[in-house]
Amino acid sequence: MADPAPLSPLAELARRNDPDRFLCSLFAPPERRETQFLLIAFNHELARARVAASNPMAALIRLQWWREAVEQAGAGTPPRRHEVAGPLAIALREGRLEAADLLGMIDAREAETEEEIPSRGALLAYLRGSAGGFAVASGRALGAPVESLPGLQGIGAAYGMAALLRAIPAQARQERSLLPADLLAGHQLTPADVARNPATAGVAAVARSLAEEGLALLRESESRVGRLPRGSIAAALQGQLARRDLRRMLAIGWDPSQPPPPRGLGDRLAVMWAGWRRG
Template identity: 30%
Template sequence: MIIRYTSRGIAQRNAKSIPSQLGNQIRFASTTEVPKTTGPTDPATSVRTLVEQVDRSSILASKFYPSHLQKHFLAIRAFNAEVARVPELVDNELMARIRVTWWRDAVQGAFNGKTPRHPTMIALSEAIHDPNVQKYGGLVEDHFVAMCEARESDLSAPTTPPTLEEIESYAEKTSSRLFYLSLNLLGVSKTVIDQVFSHLGKARGLTQLLNSVPFHAGVIRTTIPTPPDAQTQEGVKPKPRSGPAKPRQRRIVLPREYLSKHNVVEEEVYRKGAEAKGLRDAVFDTATRANDYIISARSLLKDEFNGGKVPQALIGPLVEATTATTMLQELQKRDFDIFDTKLMTVASGKGWRLPWNMWKVGISGKL
């Protein structure tokens, strides 16, 4: 196992400053906001601005990384946000595919020393070619490519609900790959640690799916206007939006097996929301599946580390998993009513719950 340990107490020192800096908002991939400005020209500042707008949980988690790696962590998250928000910026599937292909080619070019002149890609290239990161193996190109391929396949999602296998495969190619890239940054290389964060990636993917149910069902929780003079960072002006973002097609995204098991009728969900027959049971089964992955991850950590307390080098990735555990806790408190508008408030970190949970994990080193 190769672990680059940070200076003693770095997570604790970072954690102490968190309460005054947290309490903002994250967006999940399916409900990603369109940035309100074109962003500054400085790559590092541009990346941070983008992540602050669309993925606030990553801003919170970045505080638990060594200071010299924080900008690289945010560059990775910015790349993920850029690819995830493609469907929000263009309505045409062909154009969306072209856009995702551009990002895949861009990251491959960055690994080959041919970085496009784009703020996110310039910042990501710095992470890729940082000697301090490369010394411990460096970032793995395949993780970025897999993320792009998963997002592209999602552009032509069928109208029928996905199977549990399809959902977990997607989570492995997106959420788990982000965890792997965090491990790459920290110089961590061991099979059992990969297994831990594969489990946590699936758990996070399942909870993100749960959070996106109202969006895909056509129940919009937030209004995200697009300023008339806004541009994407690729220089392409998005389609003006006077109201909230809408799904490409209305559908129920819970696992097909659970919907069938509890006789959930889609049209009834559209009309009755959480009161639709069997819906809470299907949500419960999905949440239980996510929690099972968290339990498995905890078990592996206890076997690998005495009592499950991870070394300082793993604090950052472990803190990232707190979004999943927080979402599951809040969902249970609300009797698995996935349409409860307070869920987004809590899970997004807008209040105190998510920042507090992150701080506790950062201090204890335990999930």
């Protein structure tokens, strides 16, 4: 049997930094997978802007760098010398990605540079713009019907909610919290309190409430999307992981202050089965 073809540099980046979305992208048509890998790599660069920066201003500078990279691609400026920015400029000029989608993803990430996310509504707006924006860009690149994009955005936001809740311990290690301040205040907590010690009953109550909301959003959004064409199903597969994660969070015994277990075979099979069945 011949050895499998080696992964491209972008595919390696996607697999290493975002294995969830990498797995979903494998169900895209072969000729469109590289654009999906590029989108995953771009999203990772935005996600690490705040994590890698020493302070919020440095994070904003990183986001501005990417904003300018997207805008300059449209203006015909030579691509920036970067493993993601260079291919991104080519994809934008070839029409494989849309600048408006990418700029919206960048704008949404600015919420992570604030001291806190003030409200439940602000959290949902952030998730719809960031993880939801990724799902829209992914679906558009795969030729999903325009009428399905709002539903895909909701699926992406639900996945983002699950990812945010899974990351509570990691956020605390970075001395921050993305849980909304208004919900925490109902339990006499602040985001700073959560950053110092996420192992409190109030944090668990807020996290479960958000998990319930994420699951409801997922159900509604999947019903809006309906049956996608075979070539664009990859854009919706992250909903399979969101559903499994959010249900775990609503099970008795879930502790949001503890690191989540690694992905198991059941998670991967759920994505693979949905991809094959719906494709």
